[in-house]
Amino acid sequence: MQNGGDVGAVLSRLIKGVKAIEEKAPFARDERLGYLTFCPTNLGTTVRASVHIKLPNISAKPDFKEVCDGLKLQIRGIHGEHSDSAGGVYDISNKARLGLTEYEAVKQMYDGIKKLIELEKAAA
Known part of the structure; x- marks a missing residue:
């Protein structure tokens, strides 16, 4: 994690770290299913790219969850799955x-968050 919006820097750092770990302990990978993890919802790439973002205007609307679903995004509270938002801040990731x-x-x-920011500005 890092403050700001430089998703590329975070991804580059993650890739570097994963490669360093994999040199010492290779990850289990199935040709058909992708990387095998302890959580079945993470089969495949296992990448859950997320941002913590404050969306006070659009998150107050009754269709906020449906908007996020349409953008293929998953909403969580900032303390993980099944937690509530704190101060209008959400953890939003690819579904x-x-x-x-x-x-x-x-x-x-990235594309979904960009659209949410546009909607938030329009609702202000």
Whole structure:
């Protein structure tokens, strides 16, 4: 994690760290399913790219969850799955992990967040 909006810097740091770990302890990978993890929802790329973002205007609207679903985004509170928002801040990530590349997963989150920011500004 880091403050600001430089998703590329975070992804580069993650890739560097993953490569360093994999040199010592290779990750389990199935040719058909992708990387195997302890959580079945993370099969595939295992990439859950997320941002913590404050969206006080659009998050107050009754269709906020449906808007995020339409953008292929998953909403969580800042303290993880099944937690509530704190001060209008949400952890928002890509919904899909299976059937797309790591790049596509990050881009899905990035594009969705960009649209949410546009909607937030329009609702202000």
